Amino acid sequence: MSRLFSFLRRVPRPARRRVSRALGAGLPTPSVECLEPRQLLAVTPISAAEVELLLNRAAVATSSEDAIIAIVDRGGRILGVRVEEDVLLAYGSLVSADGIINAPAEEETLIFAIDGAVAKARTAAFFANGTADSRINPETLADPAGDMPTVGPLTSRTIRNISQSTITQREMQSNPNESDLTKRGPGFVAPVGIGGHFPPATAHAPQVDLFGIEHTNRDSIVHPGLNSIHETSDPSLTIIGGDDILLPGRFNTTYEPGHDIEAPESYGFTSRRMTDAQSRGIATLPGGIPLYRGFDVVGGIGVFFPGTVDADGAGPQQLGDATFEQGFVPGIKQSEAQRTNAPKVLEAEYIAYAAAGGAAFGGLGAKDKIGTITGTDLIVRAASPFVLPFGRIDLVGITLQIIGPTAGVSGVRTVISAGKKLGVGANTGANQVVDPGADFDPTTLGDNLIVRPGVEVPEGWLVKPAAGSDAETIILQAIETANATRAAIRLKVTNTTCGTTVPGARTRMVLAVADADGKILGLYRMHDSTIFSIDVAVAKARNTAYYADAAQLALNPGDQVDDDNDGMSDVPLGTAFSNRTFRFLAEPRFPQGVDGSKQGDFSILNDPGFKTDLLKSKNPNMAAGAVENLAGPVSASVFSLATTSVLGFDSFNPGRNFRQAANIANQNGIIFFPGSAPVYDSGVLVGGYGVSGDGVDQDDVVTFFGVAGFRPPDGTEADDHRVRRTRLPYQKFNRNPFA
Numbered sequence: 099m100s101r102l103f104s105f106l107r108r109v110p111r112p113a114r115r116r117v118s119r120a121l122g123a124g125l126p127t128p129s130v131e132c133l134e135p136r137q138l139l140a141v142t143p144i145s146a147a148e149v150e151l152l153l154n155r156a157a158v159a160t161s162s163e164d165a166i167i168a169i170v171d172r173g174g175r176i177l178g179v180r181v182e183e184d185v186l187l188a189y190g191s192l193v194s195a196d197g198i199i200n201a202p203a204e205e206e207t208l209i210f211a212i213d214g215a216v217a218k219a220r221t222a223a224f225f226a227n228g229t230a231d232s233r234i235n236p237e238t239l240a241d242p243a244g245d246m247p248t249v250g251p252l253t254s255r256t257i258r259n260i261s262q263s264t265i266t267q268r269e270m271q272s273n274p275n276e277s278d279l280t281k282r283g284p285g286f287v288a289p290v291g292i293g294g295h296f297p298p299a300t301a302h303a304p305q306v307d308l309f310g311i312e313h314t315n316r317d318s319i320v321h322p323g324l325n326s327i328h329e330t331s332d333p334s335l336t337i338i339g340g341d342d343i344l345l346p347g348r349f350n351t352t353y354e355p356g357h358d359i360e361a362p363e364s365y366g367f368t369s370r371r372m373t374d375a376q377s378r379g380i381a382t383l384p385g386g387i388p389l390y391r392g393f394d395v396v397g398g399i400g401v402f403f404p405g406t407v408d409a410d411g412a413g414p415q416q417l418g419d420a421t422f423e424q425g426f427v428p429g430i431k432q433s434e435a436q437r438t439n440a441p442k443v444l445e446a447e448y449i450a451y452a453a454a455g456g457a458a459f460g461g462l463g464a465k466d467k468i469g470t471i472t473g474t475d476l477i478v479r480a481a482s483p484f485v486l487p488f489g490r491i492d493l494v495g496i497t498l499q500i501i502g503p504t505a506g507v508s509g510v511r512t513v514i515s516a517g518k519k520l521g522v523g524a525n526t527g528a529n530q531v532v533d534p535g536a537d538f539d540p541t542t543l544g545d546n547l548i549v550r551p552g553v554e555v556p557e558g559w560l561v562k563p564a565a566g567s568d569a570e571t572i573i574l575q576a577i578e579t580a581n582a583t584r585a586a587i588r589l590k591v592t593n594t595t596c597g598t599t600v601p602g603a604r605t606r607m608v609l610a611v612a613d614a615d616g617k618i619l620g621l622y623r624m625h626d627s628t629i630f631s632i633d634v635a636v637a638k639a640r641n642t643a644y645y646a647d648a649a650q651l652a653l654n655p656g657d658q659v660d661d662d663n664d665g666m667s668d669v670p671l672g673t674a675f676s677n678r679t680f681r682f683l684a685e686p687r688f689p690q691g692v693d694g695s696k697q698g699d700f701s702i703l704n705d706p707g708f709k710t711d712l713l714k715s716k717n718p719n720m721a722a723g724a725v726e727n728l729a730g731p732v733s734a735s736v737f738s739l740a741t742t743s744v745l746g747f748d749s750f751n752p753g754r755n756f757r758q759a760a761n762i763a764n765q766n767g768i769i770f771f772p773g774s775a776p777v778y779d780s781g782v783l784v785g786g787y788g789v790s791g792d793g794v795d796q797d798d799v800v801t802f803f804g805v806a807g808f809r810p811p812d813g814t815e816a817d818d819h820r821v822r823r824t825r826l827p828y829q830k831f832n833r834n835p836f837a
Contacts, residue, residue, distance in 0.1 A: 141230075141394045143552035144171055148483060149178040150549050152389075152399060153529060155482060156453035157182060158473030160445055160520040163527070164188075164406050167449070168215035169389075171397045171552025172223050173629060174315075174362045176369075176532050178549040179212055183526035188406035189417065209366040209375050210273050210285065211404035211418035212530065216365050217287045217378040218254050218386030218400025218450075224315065224630035225252040226388030227588055227606065227792075228395045228487065247393040247591040248603040248626070249487045250792070251457075251500060254386030254400070255447065256491075258438060259499045261308040261382055262293035264686050264702055266725040267428060268732065269749055271419050274376035275328075275366075282734040284749050286312045287381035287402065287420050291434030292703075292725050294686040297496055299435065304691040307493070307586075307794045309681050310745065310770030315362045315633045316379045316752040317766040319345050324762055326738075326751035333370035333538035343763045349636050350763040351618040357556040359632055370534040376752065380630065383420060384438065385446030387454050387501075389484045393591060395626075396484075397552055399454055401446040428726040439503040441516075448517025451501060451510075455482030459597025460489040461507045466514065474524045489589045489599035493793075498587075555629060563620035568779065568808065569611040572787055573622050576804030580607045580624060582836050583800060586793025602837075607791035607800055608632050611777065612639035614647065614785050616755065616764030624791070631790030637766050638677050638774035638788025640755050645680075646776035646783050646810070648672030654757040656740040656747070659683060661699040661821050668699075669819045669826070672783075674810035678772035678798065678827050684745040689824045699821070700744035707732035744768065772830065773797025781811045799835045 149169045156167040157180055164184040169177045181189075189208045227250040265288045272283025296306030320335065321343040322328045329340030338344050347353055348361045366375030381400070389397040405422025425440035426432070437443075451457070456467035471479045490506065491498045502509025535545025563569035581604055588606065589599035608631035611620045618636060644650055648671040651657060658667040682690060684700035697703040703710045703725070710724050736742065737750035744756065748768040755765035773789040774797075787805050789797045817828040 141396065141554060142391060143554055144169070144177060144389065144397050146177075146549045146551045149551075151480060152453050152482065153178050153180040153549070154525055155471050155479045156180065156399065156401060156449050157525045157527060158471055158475075158479060158523050159449045159452040160517060161523040162445065162520065163523060164403055165446065165449060166212055166215040166402050166404060167453070168212065168219045168365075168400045168402075169397060170216065170219040170223050170400075172395050173360055173553065173555040174220040174223060175360060175552065176216055176365055177397070177552055178532060179215070179365065179530040181208070181212065181527050181530060184406050185211070185404060186527060206275055206372060206375075207418050209364065209372045210275055211402070212365040213375070213378045214287045214381070214404055214418065214420065215400045215402035217381035218383070218402055218446075219398040220315070220362055220386075220400070221254040221257055221381045221398070222252070222386035222388040222400065223395065223398030224380070225257055225628055226250060226390075226395045226398070227252075227626055227628055228390055228393045229626040230393040247594060248588050249390075249393055249489060249591060249599065250491065250588045251388060251390070251486050251488060252491075252587065253384065253388065253500055254381050255384035255438075255499050255501065257308065257311060257380065258289065258382035258384070259298070260296070260306050260493060261311045262296055262298055262306050263288070263308075263310050263312055263382070264293050264725060264745070265290050265312065266702060266708055267426070267727045268707055270426070271421055271731065272734075273418065274378070274752070275372070275374070279733040279735055280731045284313070284752070285378050285419055287378055287383050288312050289383060289424050289434050289437040290426055290725060291437065292686045293434070295691060296494070299433065301693050302691055305681070305685050308771050309685065310748075312380050312382055313748050313752070313767060314380055314637070314769065315630055316377055317348065317361050317633060318363055318367065318377070318753070319348060319361050320367075321345055321350070321763055321765070322376070322753055324759065326754055328374040328376055331374045333373050333534070335373070339374070345763060349618055349766060351561050351621070354559055354562055357558070357560045359556065359560060362633075365530075368533075369531045369540050370538045371531070371540050379752070383424060383446075384443050385450050387447075387450040387486065389454055390487055391484060393487060393594075399450045401449040403442045403446055429723065431723055435503075444503070444513055444516050445520060447501065448513050448520075451486075451513060452517060453482065455485045457486035457488040457501065457510060459487050460599065462488050462510060466510060471522065473522050477525070487591070487597055487599075489597070491587055491589065492601070493586060555623075557623040557625055557627070559622055560632075561618050561621035563611065567619070568777075568784075569619040572611050572777065572804050572808060573609045573620050575806060576607065576609045576789060576800050577622070577624065579800045579803035580605045580791065583796050584832070584835060584837050585791075586796055588792045605792040605796050605800065607789055607797070608635040609800075609804065610635040610639045610788045612636070612643055612764070612786050612788075614643050614783060615761045616640040616643060619785070627791050633766060634769050634790040635773075635788040637755075637769045638790065639786040640764060640766065641677060641680070641768055641786065642675065642774045642776040642788070643783070643786030644755050644758050645675045646672060646786075650758060650760065653759070656742060657744060657756040659699050659821060668821050669816070672814070673819060674776045674815045674828070676772060676801075676816065676828050677769045677774045678794075678829065679816040680744070680768065681770040681772070682827050683821070684743075684770050688822065702743050702746040702749060704743045705746040706736060745770070773801055775801050775805045775829070776810060777805060777808045778810055779808065795830055795832045796835065798829045799831050802829055802831070
């Protein structure tokens with residue numbers, strides 16, 4: 099801790115003063131050069147021809163013909179989609195109760211299923227990091243990593259490994275575009291399980307970093323309004339439906355020229371085949387693999403098996419959710435590990451791995467790469483221009499899973515062995531429209547694109563605050579801290595020939611400051627910081643600003659902590675909560691990791707419809723069956739009530755900042771992991787601040803130093819209060835964050 103506070107003394111802090119309550123105006127800030135929007139590094143994005151090659155390689159990688167394959171660039175733009183033959187046939191035979199073909203239902207179900215593959219591809223592209231030259235640093239501050247490349251080859255499997263979210267049967271077996279309220283829901287592409295332990299399913303182990311990550315990155319340029327339902331069907335967006343709001347830019351903000359950030363839209367919206375479709379967030383079933391050109395992340399590939407028939411083969415089922423892929427069968431005591439490593443999940447992982455070219459380094463050799471692929475048509479598909487720079491990543495002393503059901507080389511080889519036993523297949527199915535052209539009509543010929551090239555993601559100032567403002571001060575202080583903080587999930591490449599990697603790279607963060615109304619005053623992306631962090635940092639800033647506002651929180655009793663259910667908040671309104679506090683209250687065990695204890699007050703397990711109802715006050719421990727439906731699926735309306743849990747409300751109401759009714763356009767969901775703080779000026783709440791990047795404890799370190807001079811008044815932070823005699827957490831630091 100002495101090292102920590104020694105660094106704090108070096109962080110420039112504004113003098114105490116009386117200033118405008120608005121964060122947009124303030125006093126002079128530390129002098130840091132070259133913080134203007136900058137030219138992007140010379141990284142060659144994915145070409146359209148490479149997209150076509152990847153789709154063809156994936157289609158023939160195994161003998162099955164019931165997959166959907168999606169390719170995205172690093173920013174999540176959909177570049178190509180292949181729907182294999184059996185899926186096309188099944189989704190073309192969906193019938194309504196009277197036996198008449200229902201074309202709109204077929205289209206809607208197919209789009210929902212495609213979004214499953216897109217979610218996996220985006221997860222890989224959003225969470226992986228990598229840059230060939232860390233010397234090119236827009237902050238011009240000392241980087242202890244020197245000129246070494248850095249990588250973090252995270253996959254959708256890795257994100258499940260480090261999230262351990264509570265995922266219920268009701269959330270997974272649902273579709274956000276359904277009109278039937280017993281079927282409407284988020285449709286998470288995730289294994290059903292209670293989560294809450296790391297290592298997974300280890301009794302009394304604590305929660306890991308990214309709880310609730312599946313809920314994030316579901317925002318749109320068309321905000322769904324208070325009802326959280328997209329109602330705009332006009333492809334040109336000329337007519338906005340229901341209470342939807344067409345935003346001027348993502349997060350309802352204006353960007354620096356050339357630095358716009360695209361929202362992670364549904365495939366239906368991107369193609370304009372179904373403009374009112376909702377995306378499926380972050381996927382945590384394996385099958386999402388990042389694409390690297392050298393050491394630079396350029397995109398991701400996702401493979402998803404949406405199911406084509408019932409388990410007994412009798413006929414069509416509710417298709418497109420993750421039931422089929424994870425082999426989900428309620429009531430038979432499946433473990434979450436069994437669902438995460440079901441045969442179709444491993445096949446999806448292999449197809450993505452093979453299409454992308456395999457992996458190298460980190461103990462892997464030539465036999466672990468996948469060169470040319472020849473399908474049953476005897477056509478040779480060229481080798482992939484990409485390769486995964488494999489390496490060992492440890493978190494709290496535990497090696498993370500990257501490819502395969504075990505960490506390290508053995509996991510990769512398990513997947514390769516399983517995949518090759520399936521044999522190759524035919525190049526069947528059809529590529530789908532990914533760009534409808536200037537007329538926004540995917541059915542017209544001539545201007546439609548079925549594959550398209552990728553683009554790079556802007557960095558530096560995305561939203562530049564007023565010069566000398568408090569928002570600028572906070573972000574500059576944070577940048578200085580981030581450049582000194584050791585990353586959790588970013589490796590230094592010490593030998594570019596052998597691919598030797600070691601820990602010790604510095605963090606790369608996204609930093610956001612919002613005012614009390616959720617307006618973004620400053621948004622900065624450090625070089626090579628993760629893309630998921632853009633949505634997360636913005637939401638964290640908005641969450642903390644809202645929750646520390648006593649007047650706003652008083653309007654929404656359902657957002658307050660009422661663990662004893664006496665109708666009174668257990669914590670004084672206006673207390674400064676961080677997103678670490680929200681996570682602690684949303685976990686399936688309170689205090690975290692303590693088996694046999696009741697779930698937290700914000701947990702979805704408090705909502706009706708799950709088998710936990712049978713357990714009364716006793717926690718289900720590690721039984722995955724506890725999150726299965728008690729009877730039939732309950733109505734989605736159950737998750738929009740004043741009594742609904744915070745986690746349940748966020749799951750079924752994407753784009754909402756708790757139940758806040760004001761400033762609806764300035765909302766993009768709730769985050770349930772650390773890296774945030776409300777912002778105060780002379781003890782008066784003026785906004786919120788969010789940080790996201792290379793590890794949540796690192797996020798807290800950068801938060802703490804960034805908000806120096808703008809902290810809550812003494813005695814008003816969450817850790818000044820207790821619930822169930824347990825002290826709530828506010829911020830937590832690594833033991834030696836600057837090592």
